[in-house]
Amino acid sequence: MKQKIVLFLMLFLLFGCSVDPKTINNTIIYELPSTTSKELITIPENTNVVLSFKVYNWCRVTYQEITGYTECSNLDLPPEEIGVLSGKTVIVDAGHGGKDNGAIVDNVLEKDINRKVSDYLIEYLKEDGANVVETRKNDETLYLYDRPTIANLVVAIENYIRTTNSGKKDAIGTIILDLEAILNDGVDVLPYLYRKGEDMNEELKEIFELTNQIDDVVFVSIHSNVTGNEEVSLQGLDMILTGNNVAEEYPGYDLYNDAERELFGNILGQNISSEADINLRRVYFGDYAVLREENLPSTLIELGYMDNEEDLKKLTDSDSQKAYARGIEKGIIEYFEATKTLTQ
Ligand SMILES: [Zn+2]
Numbered sequence: 131m132k133q134k135i136v137l138f139l140m141l142f143l144l145f146g147c148s149v150d151p152k153t154i155n156n157t158i159i160y161e162l163p164s165t166t167s168k169e170l171i172t173i174p175e176n177t178n179v180v181l182s183f184k185v186y187n188w189c190r191v192t193y194q195e196i197t198g199y200t201e202c203s204n205l206d207l208p209p210e211e212i213g214v215l216s217g218k219t220v221i222v223d224a225g226h227g228g229k230d231n232g233a234i235v236d237n238v239l240e241k242d243i244n245r246k247v248s249d250y251l252i253e254y255l256k257e258d259g260a261n262v263v264e265t266r267k268n269d270e271t272l273y274l275y276d277r278p279t280i281a282n283l284v285v286a287i288e289n290y291i292r293t294t295n296s297g298k299k300d301a302i303g304t305i306i307l308d309l310e311a312i313l314n315d316g317v318d319v320l321p322y323l324y325r326k327g328e329d330m331n332e333e334l335k336e337i338f339e340l341t342n343q344i345d346d347v348v349f350v351s352i353h354s355n356v357t358g359n360e361e362v363s364l365q366g367l368d369m370i371l372t373g374n375n376v377a378e379e380y381p382g383y384d385l386y387n388d389a390e391r392e393l394f395g396n397i398l399g400q401n402i403s404s405e406a407d408i409n410l411r412r413v414y415f416g417d418y419a420v421l422r423e424e425n426l427p428s429t430l431i432e433l434g435y436m437d438n439e440e441d442l443k444k445l446t447d448s449d450s451q452k453a454y455a456r457g458i459e460k461g462i463i464e465y466f467e468a469t470k471t472l473t474q
Contacts, residue, residue, distance in 0.1 A: 150178040151205040159198040162303050163188035163287055170198045181205065183263040183280075185219070185287040197310065199287075213259030214463055214472065218346050219288075220255050221263045221281050223420065224248035225353035225430075228271025233356040235436040240354045243445045245269065247433060248352050250455035258459065275324055276313055278423035281349050282337045283309045285426065288347065289340045305337060324423050330382025334423070338385045341425035345471045348394065349428035350458060351420050354445055355435045365441055366411035368432040369399040372421035379417070386425055388415075393468060394427040398461035405457030406450055408434055408441070427465065431458070 153173050161168040163185070171193065173179065179191040179200075189202040210216075225244040226232035232240030245268075252262050265280045266272040286309060290302040312323060323331055357364045371391045377384035395413045403410040421428050433454055434441035444450040466472045 150180050151207055153177050153179060154204055154206055157200050157204040159191065159193060159196060159200050161198055162306055163190075163199040163291055164299075164303075165201075167199075167303070171196050179205065181207075183284070184261060185263075185284055186291050188287065188291060190283075190287075197314070210261075211257055211259045213257060215255060215466070216259035218259075218348075218462075218466060218471075219261040219263060219284060220462060221265065221284060221347065221349040221426070222248050222252055222255075223265040223277050223349065223351040225351060227266045227269055230271060233354065233436050235356060235442060238436060238442065238446055240356075240436065241269070243354045243433070243436075243451070244352045246448070246451045247454045247458075250452050251350075251352075251458050254455055254459040255462070258463070260462075274419055275423065277351070277420045278324075279309055279312045281347075281424040281426055281428070282334075282341075283313070284347060285341045285344060285424070286337060288344055301336075302340070305333060305340075308333065324419075328381070330380070330385075335382065335385065338425040342387070345469065346466075347426055348462060348465065349421075349424065349426045350398070350462075351418075351428070351430040352458075353430060353432050355432040356437045357435055358437070363438050364411070364435050365438045366409035367399060367403055367406075367434060368411050369395040369413040370416045370418060370421070370430040370432065371395045371413065371428075372418050373415050375415045376417050376422055380422070383422065387427075390427050390469075391429070394465050395429040397465045397468065398429055398431065398458060401461035401464060402431065402433075402454060402457030405460060406433075406444065406453040408444060 153175055156175055157173045159170045159173065161170055173193050179193045182190045182192065184202050187202050188199050189205055190199055226241035230241065255262050263280065263284055265277045283306065286302055286305045290299060290306060293299050293302065308323065323334055355368060373386045373388040373391055374384045399410045399413050418430050421430055434445050436442050436445060
C-alpha cells in the first residue's frame with residue numbers, strides 16, 4: 131500500500147511539474163516578442179499552451195502547431211524564486227535524447243544520465259532565481275543544430291526586447307524568424323545559416339555580435355564519456371570548449387571570446403570536481419557544433435567515463451548526480467561573480 135502511495139506521489143510530481151500552462155485571458159500569440167508584431171492567433175481563456183521558454187516577460191509558446199510569442203502575464207506560470215541568479219539565463223542542454231541514446235554501457239544509456247543530472251541542475255538553478263531554458267525537454271529527439279539554434283534564438287530575443295531603435299529591431303526580428311524556420315524545418319534550411327567548412331554566414335556573424343552585447347546568458351551541454359578502447363581505462367571529468375581554434379577549418383569562425391570561454395570551463399570544472407569528488411582530467415579546445423555555432427560562454431561537460439567502473443558508479447548514483455549538478459550550479463554562480471555581473 132505504502133509503495134502504491136509513493137508511486138502515485140512520484141507520478142503526480144513527474145506529470146504535475148510538466149503540466150502545460152493555461153491562458154489567463156484571451157491571449158494573442160504574436161510572430162515576434164512585441165505587441166506591435168503580426169498577430170498569429172488568439173487563444174481563448176483557460177486553454178493549454180506548450181511553453182518552450184521565456185526571455186524577460188515574453189514566453190515562446192506553441193498552440194495547435196503555431197509557435198509564437200505572448201506576454202508571460204497571460205499564462206498561469208508558477209511564481210519565480212528570487213535568488214543569487216535572478217536576472218540570469220542558463221541554457222541547459224541535456225546531451226542526446228529520444229532516438230539518440232548516446233553511449234551505452236552495461237545497458238545504461240548516456241541520455242538518461244545526462245537527463246538526470248540536468249534535471250537536478252534545473253531544480254537548483256530555479257531555486258537560485260535563474261531563468262532556465264532547456265534545449266531538449268524530457269526524452270525528446272533533438273537535431274544537433276537545434277541546440278545552438280535555441281541558444282542563438284534566446285540571444286536574439288533578448289537583444290530584440292532590449293533595443294529601442296526600430297531599424298535595428300526590424301533587423302533582429304528577421305534573424306528571429308530565420309532561427310524559427312531552422313527549428314521548424316531543420317536540416318532543409320540549414321545551409322543558409324550554418325555552413326560547415328565554408329566562410330561564416332553574414333547572419334551568423336550578426337548573431338555572434340549580438341551575443342557580445344549581453345552578459346547574462348550562459349550555456350552548458352551535459353554528456354557522459356566512453357573510452358571505447360578496452361586496453362585503456364580513462365577516468366574523470368573532461369571540459370570541452372570550442373574557440374578560435376576552429377577558424378582554420380571554418381573561415382570566419384574567429385569571433386569567440388576564448389578567454390571568457392576558458393574562464394567558464396575552468397571554473398565549472400573545478401567546482402564539479404570538488405563537489406562530485408571526481409578528478410578533473412582536462413579543460414581543452416575541441417570542435418563541437420553545439421559550441422561552435424553559438425558565441426555564449428559555453429562548455430560541453432563530459433561528466434565521467436561510462437566504461438570506467440568507478441565513474442559509472444558515480445554517474446548512476448542519485449547522490450553523485452546531485453553533487454554533479456551542485457558543482458555546475460556553483461560554477462555558474464562563481465563565473466558570474468568573476469565577471470562581476472551579479473546584481474545582488
Ligand atoms: Zn554524449
